[in-house]
Amino acid sequence: MIGNDIVDLQLAAVQSDWRRRGFLDKLYTQHEQELISNAKHPFKMVWRLWSMKESAYKAFLRNDAKRFFNPRKIMCTIRDKELGIVTINKIKYQTRSEITGTVIHTVALEQKEVSCISQLMSTKAQGTKDLSAELKKTLVKQIAAIKSIEPLDLEVKKDTAGRPHCFQGNKQLNITFSLSHHGNYGAYVILN
Amino acid sequence: MTKEEMIASLKKIVKPYIQDEAAFQNLNEETDFINDLKINSANLVDVILDVEDEFDIEIDNEAMEKMLNVKAAMAIISDKLAAK
Numbered sequence: 001m002i003g004n005d006i007v008d009l010q011l012a013a014v015q016s017d018w019r020r021r022g023f024l025d026k027l028y029t030q031h032e033q034e035l036i037s038n039a040k041h042p043f044k045m046v047w048r049l050w051s052m053k054e055s056a057y058k059a060f061l062r063n064d065a066k067r068f069f070n071p072r073k074i075m076c077t078i079r080d081k082e083l084g085i086v087t088i089n090k091i092k093y094q095t096r097s098e099i100t101g102t103v104i105h106t107v108a109l110e111q112k113e114v115s116c117i118s119q120l121m122s123t124k125a126q127g128t129k130d131l132s133a134e135l136k137k138t139l140v141k142q143i144a145a146i147k148s149i150e151p152l153d154l155e156v157k158k159d160t161a162g163r164p165h166c167f168q169g170n171k172q173l174n175i176t177f178s179l180s181h182h183g184n185y186g187a188y189v190i191l192n
Numbered sequence: 193m194t195k196e197e198m199i200a201s202l203k204k205i206v207k208p209y210i211q212d213e214a215a216f217q218n219l220n221e222e223t224d225f226i227n228d229l230k231i232n233s234a235n236l237v238d239v240i241l242d243v244e245d246e247f248d249i250e251i252d253n254e255a256m257e258k259m260l261n262v263k264a265a266m267a268i269i270s271d272k273l274a275a276k
Binding site: 012015016020021022023026027050054067068069070071072073160162182 | 226227232233234235236237238240241244253254256257258259260
């Protein structure tokens with residue numbers, strides 16, 4: 001199973017105040033709060049950990065799990081600047097985070113050996129106003145190439161639990177992927 | 193507090209975070225915070241903190257876990273208010 005999450009850091013700084021009273025306690029375990037206060041850049045650590053939780057949660061939901069909102073139940077540990085592990089209900093996800101000055105992209109995978117295709121896009125690079133549509137278009141082209149079918153026949157739709165699937169007409173394709181979009185950045189990952 | 197008053201209060205609280213105007217205008221018990229109002233999940237924490245401040249209650253993690261839509265939020269608020 002796979003999940004990904006993108007954080008546009010400039011937008012995150014505007015949308016949320018991580019220093020707000022009660023904010024950290026609702027989202028982060030004691031260990032994670034220590035990681036944040038000990039970090040060179042606490043702001044980035046806040047959002048790295050958040051994207052680790054979100055991406056692992058999305059992977060978790062793909063297993064037909066029920067939605068819940070209890071971020072402290074999604075527990076993170078950090079290996080190094082990029083790698084980490086997230087545990088949800090005893091299931092472990094390996095995470096890899098790509099962190100720059102403006103964006104964080106985290107991918108969560110259930111098994112270490114499994115690989116994936118990953119694509120990051122930005123409004124700046126794409127020169128587009130509708131990044132979400134552009135992201136889906138590129139994803140669909142990629143899936144079409146993998147499956148050797150016509151991209152125009154394909155459509156990405158989310159189910160009632162918010163999980164994305166790819167349809168060829170009424171037929172749901174057997175391909176597992178995740179997409180995320182926030183502010184000026186978007187990304188998709190496809191399980192190989 | 194009546195149901196209508198509570199919904200009006202909730203509407204005021206979620207307003208800064210919503211990203212779907214139509215769903216917001218049609219806000220009802222079945223409205224889902226993330227799927228319908230498109231509130232980004234990091235802001236759902238802010239909604240919960242705002243609800244705690246507005247109603248002067250404490251929402252523990254167990255209660256927060258199911259707070260995904262308006263109906264659930266109202267049930268939790270009523271519950272916590274009654275326990276005061």
